[in-house]
Amino acid sequence: MGVAPARAATGTQLAEQNVSRLTPYQKEGAEPEGLGQTVGRRNLPAHRSASLQGHGAQLQGQSGLSQQSPQGTARPGISVGLPHRRSADPASVGQTGAKRGAPASWAPAGSSGSGASHAASPTPHKIAPSIADLKFAFEAELAPQTAKDFPSTIEPFIERLIKWKGIFQKRVDSMPDVQRLELLWRIFADTHNDVEVFGQYLDIDDEPNLDNHVRIERFSADVQVVRRHAGASRRVKIFGSNGIVKSFVLETSVNAATQRSEERATQLCRLINRLLDGDCQTRKRRLSMSVPVLVPTSQNTRLVGDDPSAVSLSEALEWYMERKGVTMDEPLLMFRSAFAQIFGPKKSQLPAGAQPSRETYRAARLDAFKKVCDDVVPDYCLSSWVEKSIPNANSLFMLKKQVAQGIGVSGILCYALAIGYRRPQHIMLSRRTGKITQSFIRANVSQGIVQFDESVYVPFRLTRNIHKLLGNFLVDGVMSLSMVAVIEAILRNKSLFSHYLHAVLRNELMPRAPGRGDRNVAIGHNDLDAVEDNLEKSVRYVFRRLEGSTDTNAASGSTPAPVSAISRVEELLASAQNQQAQSQMEPSWHAWF
Numbered sequence: 001m002g003v004a005p006a007r008a009a010t011g012t013q014l015a016e017q018n019v020s021r022l023t024p025y026q027k028e029g030a031e032p033e034g035l036g037q038t039v040g041r042r043n044l045p046a047h048r049s050a051s052l053q054g055h056g057a058q059l060q061g062q063s064g065l066s067q068q069s070p071q072g073t074a075r076p077g078i079s080v081g082l083p084h085r086r087s088a089d090p091a092s093v094g095q096t097g098a099k100r101g102a103p104a105s106w107a108p109a110g111s112s113g114s115g116a117s118h119a120a121s122p123t124p125h126k127i128a129p130s131i132a133d134l135k136f137a138f139e140a141e142l143a144p145q146t147a148k149d150f151p152s153t154i155e156p157f158i159e160r161l162i163k164w165k166g167i168f169q170k171r172v173d174s175m176p177d178v179q180r181l182e183l184l185w186r187i188f189a190d191t192h193n194d195v196e197v198f199g200q201y202l203d204i205d206d207e208p209n210l211d212n213h214v215r216i217e218r219f220s221a222d223v224q225v226v227r228r229h230a231g232a233s234r235r236v237k238i239f240g241s242n243g244i245v246k247s248f249v250l251e252t253s254v255n256a257a258t259q260r261s262e263e264r265a266t267q268l269c270r271l272i273n274r275l276l277d278g279d280c281q282t283r284k285r286r287l288s289m290s291v292p293v294l295v296p297t298s299q300n301t302r303l304v305g306d307d308p309s310a311v312s313l314s315e316a317l318e319w320y321m322e323r324k325g326v327t328m329d330e331p332l333l334m335f336r337s338a339f340a341q342i343f344g345p346k347k348s349q350l351p352a353g354a355q356p357s358r359e360t361y362r363a364a365r366l367d368a369f370k371k372v373c374d375d376v377v378p379d380y381c382l383s384s385w386v387e388k389s390i391p392n393a394n395s396l397f398m399l400k401k402q403v404a405q406g407i408g409v410s411g412i413l414c415y416a417l418a419i420g421y422r423r424p425q426h427i428m429l430s431r432r433t434g435k436i437t438q439s440f441i442r443a444n445v446s447q448g449i450v451q452f453d454e455s456v457y458v459p460f461r462l463t464r465n466i467h468k469l470l471g472n473f474l475v476d477g478v479m480s481l482s483m484v485a486v487i488e489a490i491l492r493n494k495s496l497f498s499h500y501l502h503a504v505l506r507n508e509l510m511p512r513a514p515g516r517g518d519r520n521v522a523i524g525h526n527d528l529d530a531v532e533d534n535l536e537k538s539v540r541y542v543f544r545r546l547e548g549s550t551d552t553n554a555a556s557g558s559t560p561a562p563v564s565a566i567s568r569v570e571e572l573l574a575s576a577q578n579q580q581a582q583s584q585m586e587p588s589w590h591a592w593f
Helices: 003-020 024-028 046-052 055-064 115-120 129-142 154-173 256-277 280-284 313-324 330-348 358-375 381-389 393-416 464-492 494-509 525-547 551-556 565-576 579-583
Strands: 178-180 216-219 222-228 231-240 245-251 294-296 302-306 310-312 427-430 436-438
Touching: 129 154, 256 280, 256 294, 256 464, 256 494, 280 464, 310 313, 313 381, 330 358, 358 579, 381 393, 381 464, 393 436, 393 464, 393 525, 393 565, 464 494, 464 525, 464 565, 494 525
Parallel strands: none
Antiparallel strands: 178 222, 216 231, 222 231, 231 245, 245 302, 294 302, 310 427, 427 436
């Protein structure tokens, strides 16, 4: 009887202490101390628990908060990446902090920390203070309810979007790229030899020896803001007890189902790397697929191993566009206008109700594709950027060789495993080692089966700029031989590779409960049989893609003629470099680059 009141009184005292004591982020205008941590949240008062919800997402939004200068004046800022990740509606911009229980210091000017004050404030609480001054001008041009001359066609609307994209980009570029760790997460500034460096268990075959593992000596005092396609993240450098520095990037707004799916895909790639390491032909060429380290920190946040020297291929195209004085949207707009000019008259000449043929549509896209290649994006964009980044000819040749191997291995594996579109922003190139790392690796699963979409016209990315960088010598030599060696190694270990596929894809194909993240649902015997049937179909299709057989041969019951690995690679290379096929890809794939 006396224990419960004592505990209640203790909890009340702690709550009063927390209310009266200012937290570090209330003092400095920084964020809560933690990487999406949930430990001890149940013991916190209600207002502290609300402010700690969605830690990982708030860490990324730090760049968009109003930061205090030493003189106490507010520094302009913008929520990095919100124009890409969120709706263009200004009411949704800056909602990262407000929707998830932001503290009072994050509220717009003129509002207090309570929810009622937010509702009564003239500035909506969902607008970040750094861009509150742009609200009325934004609505006057892009909000259908308030715009006086809202465009009735898509072209003027696209022009306005590009204009506002440039305005937001200027705000982003004016913000600092480095922040202090002690102002963001003071708890990590005091960490000493308590936690092991992440990702050490991934490449260990035997029982791990905890005494030999590297522990975190300290975190770097500077936290770098990494701005990449569609948003910004924070890079944290960790100094290990052995003197090696590891870098990790914090990614937010990644749901649990996506995290688990990518973890299974990366696990399968690591198993394939072990298989390649055990084959003599691939081992002597040191062929493997570069797989990033994924460390979940909460349901919606994770740490991803990062190479500071790695950049995406889209950054190379952006570098060339900036030198030329045009934006990244110029090739897309030119392709759209050229296709309309070519295809429009041909369609108008047809009788009423008649539809143009597929050949006419493809020919128009090919002509528009060639126009973009001739006028905006030449074939030497990537090679010029790489040559200016490498100091000497020897290093340049070794980097090109490593790039050829990386594109060959990752290309054939992504094609066989049906790992989505490989846009320029998904391919990372390390300028230090030349390794190619594929980001957002996950199989295309829909309706309980891996979708091997044959409507994708090219098997992997080998565009004119990549071919110009490597040249015929590396494409027909190093790259093609790497692909042949990988296919032969997998087919020589077909039984082992089949076990790998069954082990990883079975959990991927299991039905999920809607709205419950990555949790499986209870299924009956009939559903389990359906999962096993879909699993067998998916595994067979993976081998068909590697061996070169088709569904027609398999459906007819006849045994297809054996296709050598060399012939299969030649067929895939020819298909990947076919401009007719590249022009049919969606414009955001940037087939001209």
